[in-house]
Amino acid sequence: MTRVVITALTFGALAVAMVLGVSWLVVSPPGERWEPAVNSLALLAGITGIFAERWAAQREQREQAIGSIRLEMARNRETLDGGEFGAATRPGRRLYPRLIQSAVDSAFSSGALSPRRDAELIDLLHRWRSAVGSVNRRLEMTETLMFTSASAEEVEQLHRALHSKGSFIQGVRALLDETQAYLGELPR
Amino acid sequence: MTASEGRLVGDLAKAIDESDFAWSLVLVGEDQRDKLAALTSDLLGKPSTTGDGKQITSGYAYWGIGPTIAWAHACADPFYLVMKQSLDSFTRRWSRVRGKVGSGFHHVSFGVGTGHKDRLVLDHLLDHNPDLLYVPVDMSSEMLRLGTQQATHGLRVRGHRVVPVQLDFSIPENLAEFRDLVHRMVGDEPVLYSLLGNTMANFDHDAELLAGLTGLVRPQDLFLLEVATTDALSDELAQDAVEEYARSRAYREFATSALMHNTDLTITLDAVRFRGAVEGDRALKVKVVYQNGTGGDIMMMLPDRTRVPFPDQDTIRLYLTRKYARKALDGVVGAAGMRKVVGTHSDFPVPRSAQGFGMDLLLLAPGGPDEPATSGSGSRARDIWEH
Numbered sequence: 001m002t003r004v005v006i007t008a009l010t011f012g013a014l015a016v017a018m019v020l021g022v023s024w025l026v027v028s029p030p031g032e033r034w035e036p037a038v039n040s041l042a043l044l045a046g047i048t049g050i051f052a053e054r055w056a057a058q059r060e061q062r063e064q065a066i067g068s069i070r071l072e073m074a075r076n077r078e079t080l081d082g083g084e085f086g087a088a089t090r091p092g093r094r095l096y097p098r099l100i101q102s103a104v105d106s107a108f109s110s111g112a113l114s115p116r117r118d119a120e121l122i123d124l125l126h127r128w129r130s131a132v133g134s135v136n137r138r139l140e141m142t143e144t145l146m147f148t149s150a151s152a153e154e155v156e157q158l159h160r161a162l163h164s165k166g167s168f169i170q171g172v173r174a175l176l177d178e179t180q181a182y183l184g185e186l187p188r
Numbered sequence: 189m190t191a192s193e194g195r196l197v198g199d200l201a202k203a204i205d206e207s208d209f210a211w212s213l214v215l216v217g218e219d220q221r222d223k224l225a226a227l228t229s230d231l232l233g234k235p236s237t238t239g240d241g242k243q244i245t246s247g248y249a250y251w252g253i254g255p256t257i258a259w260a261h262a263c264a265d266p267f268y269l270v271m272k273q274s275l276d277s278f279t280r281r282w283s284r285v286r287g288k289v290g291s292g293f294h295h296v297s298f299g300v301g302t303g304h305k306d307r308l309v310l311d312h313l314l315d316h317n318p319d320l321l322y323v324p325v326d327m328s329s330e331m332l333r334l335g336t337q338q339a340t341h342g343l344r345v346r347g348h349r350v351v352p353v354q355l356d357f358s359i360p361e362n363l364a365e366f367r368d369l370v371h372r373m374v375g376d377e378p379v380l381y382s383l384l385g386n387t388m389a390n391f392d393h394d395a396e397l398l399a400g401l402t403g404l405v406r407p408q409d410l411f412l413l414e415v416a417t418t419d420a421l422s423d424e425l426a427q428d429a430v431e432e433y434a435r436s437r438a439y440r441e442f443a444t445s446a447l448m449h450n451t452d453l454t455i456t457l458d459a460v461r462f463r464g465a466v467e468g469d470r471a472l473k474v475k476v477v478y479q480n481g482t483g484g485d486i487m488m489m490l491p492d493r494t495r496v497p498f499p500d501q502d503t504i505r506l507y508l509t510r511k512y513a514r515k516a517l518d519g520v521v522g523a524a525g526m527r528k529v530v531g532t533h534s535d536f537p538v539p540r541s542a543q544g545f546g547m548d549l550l551l552l553a554p555g556g557p558d559e560p561a562t563s564g565s566g567s568r569a570r571d572i573w574e575h
């Protein structure tokens with residue numbers, strides 16, 4: 001409420017001042033127009049300056065957010081390609097690394113992405129977030145089973161299911177491909 | 189069917205059952221002239237030193253009385269381990285599996301061979317279904333006759349309940365027709381199908397063959413599959429597999445018999461070569477080829493009397509076989525839309541034979557491993573990770 005009132009007061013005052021300044025310029029005799037002219041121009045600069053500064057700040061924030069999402073995706077790619085998720089790992093009880101999503105989360109919470117310009121990216125990132133949450137939950141269950149109730153045979157089955165063609169992980173890989181491709185096309 | 193036709197069939201059945209003469213009623217599914225044409229065209233392949241040109245595909249290797257007798261000899265040869273072991277240990281392996289086959293089953297056997305195994309299967313099934321129908325299927329009418337007699341002699345199965353079918357089961361259209369035939373004969377009663385003796389391994393497209401055969405299986409039916417297996421895959425093991433076949437003279441005689449009976453080649457057993465290789469991550473593969481090592485070109489006459497060149501070093505593939513990696517079996521079975529109910533494995537107890545070679549007998553039921561209701565112990569893993 002106060003924000004709206006303050007904004008209204010500020011812009012209202014500026015607008016009124018602008019109107020007064022222009023009328024002053026019109027009514028003052030020709031020899032005395034310097035003062036109202038300078039006054040009006042200063043007011044105009046003040047008003048546009050506010051918008052310019054806002055716009056620049058937002059742009060910078062968006063670029064930062066996208067930059068860190070890019071980095072985060074690259075990290076996730078490394079995780080999925082190497083080590084525990086790679087094709088060459090042997091079955092056995094183990095802890096798996098998790099996929100991360102903090103850059104995506106903070107981009108959402110800071111409002112760095114604009115719902116108008118980035119609608120498609122936002123949709124993609126929402127899907128990515130829910131996939132990551134889902135994978136991490138499945139990993140947790142897998143580990144819990146592996147270390148508590150699973151027989152050696154079941155440990156192997158879990159390993160195989162995780163690496164299988166129909167595995168959830170494959171869906172996540174595809175989504176990561178899509179997201180990275182989209183981010184790659186954005187101007188830097 | 190009119191009353192008089194019904195009477196005719198009934199009289200025929202009775203005459204067969206009551207006669208001492210060994211009548212058998214055989215259904216012939218294909219024109220044998222077409223078969224001969226197909227064999228001829230397989231022998232017209234391009235020259236190849238690796239067995240990839242001219243060939244005798246599975247089925248034709250057993251076709252006719254000569255190959256049939258040669259096969260029976262090879263099976264009795266103590267040096268032809270795969271078959272001998274398969275026959276010797278079948279009683280034991282079948283006894284571990286048969287408890288899972290309920291009562292009321294009929295039996296359809298793909299590739300009877302000598303019939304020894306079918307006999308054991310029938311003996312068990314008859315205990316639970318004295319009225320069972322036995323349908324052996326084979327491309328070779330001579331093999332059908334030999335195998336069926338061996339399988340049924342002295343058992344309580346009545347002559348008219350035995351329906352041998354001469355048919356090439358590697359042809360999808362044949363299977364579609366055969367499926368209708370079987371389902372008409374048995375109605376809704378369950379059928380035990382079988383493909384024994386590593387027969388599956390003889391086909392270039394073995395997975396498709398199995399999928400075709402399992403396509404006949406309805407939910408109430410079961411499928412018995414026997415394959416040769418290996419614990420590991422490597423080039424050395426492929427060589428061991430080669431040696432296993434190469435050791436038996438009777439086996440070479442069998443492998444060349446189709447060539448001997450269908451061409452005018454003068455067969456020397458020394459020209460039989462064995463080529464072993466690893467086939468991806470699923471099997472050890474052995475090709476048996478006949479190679480022209482005379483140093484000169486030969487003209488060979490085909491069954492239709494055309495003469496074709498058989499150049500120096502050229503080969504004719506006589507036989508193809510495999511030993512499946514035991515780990516790959518679940519995948520093979522799953523790809524055919526089946527799941528394992530029980531399986532038994534028996535190792536070769538023979539010295540000098542490679543470690544880990546053996547035979548696996550699997551009882552399969554329809555339903556891929558993905559079906560949660562039937563998924564057994566792997567289900568938690570799949571529930572968690574299936575996309």
Ligand SMILES: C[S@@+](CC[C@H](N)C(=O)[O-])C[C@H]1O[C@@H](n2cnc3c(N)ncnc32)[C@H](O)[C@@H]1O
Pocket residue numbers: 246247248250251298299300301302303305325326327328331355356357358383384385386387
């Ligand atoms: C390797 S033997 C196995 C025999 C027997 N089942 C056993 O286990 O001893 C293969 C049998 O299948 C038959 N066969 C092979 N290919 C066939 C085909 N395409 N159609 C019909 N029968 C075929 C052969 O004639 C032979 O009797």
